[in-house]
Amino acid sequence: MNSPALAFDATTFxxxxxxxxxxxxxxxxxxxxGSLIGLTVNSFNSVSLDPPLIIWSLANTSSVRxxxxTCEYYAVNVLARDQMEISNLFASKTADRFKDVEWEPGLGGAPVLAGCCAVFEVRNTLRYPGGDHVIFVGEVERCDRSEREPLIFFNGRYASLAGNPASA
Incomplete structure (x- = not known):
């Protein structure tokens, strides 16, 4: 099936x-x-509370796809505001990304990074083709949170929360 032509280009999108x-x-x-895998992702979201499901996507061309x-478990480490360096490290081509990063083994040995504002430990359950990406849907088996402010990405750069907007 041919897709209709876009009225805009990929850069605009x-x-x-x-x-x-x-x-x-x-x-x-x-x-x-047994080697460790890690990469920065901002395509993460919730899907369902019952059962507890999350979703994220990965480029088909990723070297860790x-x-x-095929892994049984993975962890989704939600970075805190002061973890910009970790975001950059795991987005880089650096070979040993875990060398100077504090972590502990979670379910299935998946690394749980220290200092995050939230962590989801996830059973790798479903994958779907999604254009130039693969879509992962996983069942959360454990999660934890702190009151740390999250690291935000907006308009091509890091940002931070400015507080809650006034209620209407």
Whole structure:
């Protein structure tokens, strides 16, 4: 089936999506050989409370796609405002991203990063094709939160919360 031609280009689409403020997460897991995997992702969202499901997506071209598709568990580490360096590290091509990062093993050995404002430990349940990405839907088996302010991404750069808007 052919898609209709877009009335805009990919750059316009990406820049427009950037107007939706998101939190920043680092998805972490263990590869089959026991090595650690981690990457920065901001396409994370909730799906369902019963059962507790979350969703995120990964580019088909990602070097860790196969490992993440086949792992039993992964962790979604929601970064706190002071963890910009961790976001940049896990978005980089650095080989050993975990070398100087404090973490502890979670379910299935998936790394749970220290200092995050929230962590979801997730059973890797469903994957769907989604254009140039694969869509992951996972069942949350454990979660935890702190009162730390989250790291926000908006309009192509990091941002922070300015407080709650006044109620109408």
């Amino acid at each position: 990406r820049r427009t999506l950037g107007m939706f403020a998101t939190g920043i997460t680092v998805i972490t897991a263990r590869n089959r050989d 196969e490992a993440l598709e």
